[in-house]
Amino acid sequence: xxxxDIVQEKAEITKIHRFEFLxxxxxxxxxxxxSKFTYKGTPNDDLPTVTSIFKKVNxxxxxxWMQRSTGNSDLSxxx
Numbered sequence: 001x002x003x004x005d006i007v008q009e010k011a012e013i014t015k016i017h018r019f020e021f022l023x024x025x026x027x028x029x030x031x032x033x034x035s036k037f038t039y040k041g042t043p044n045d046d047l048p049t050v051t052s053i054f055k056k057v058n059x060x061x062x063x064x065w066m067q068r069s070t071g072n073s074d075l076s077x078x079x
Contacts, residue, residue, distance in 0.1 A: 005039060005040050006037055007037060007038045008037045009036040009037055009038070010034060010036040010037075011033060011034070011035050011036075011037075012033070013031045013032070013033060013034075014031075014032045014034045014047065015031060015032045016029065016030075016031045017030045017031060017032070017049070018030040022053075025055060025056040025057075026053065026054070026055055026056070026064075027053070027054045027061070028051070028052070028053055028054075029052050029054065030049065030050070030051050030052075031050055031052075032047050032050070033047065033049075033050050034047060035047070035048055046070075048068045048069045048070065049069045050066060050067065050068050051066070052065065052066040052067075053065040053066075
């Protein structure tokens with residue numbers, strides 16, 4: 001992430017909860033993201049759940065839309 005307010009230290013997928021082709025060129029993915037960053041000097045280290053839609057454009061998959069939850073994700077809810 002590139003902005004003067006945010007310094008990204010870590011962003012890695014820790015668990016994929018759902019991955020589904022909605023069409024030939026559109027995919028939905030719901031995952032938990034290990035995210036560590038500083039926002040305006042305030043550290044943040046959490047596990048948000050992310051819902052994302054990917055679209056295939058000119059044979060390349062690109063993120064079309066994304067929503068990030070707040071706070072710590074309770075991974076036991078997905079079992």
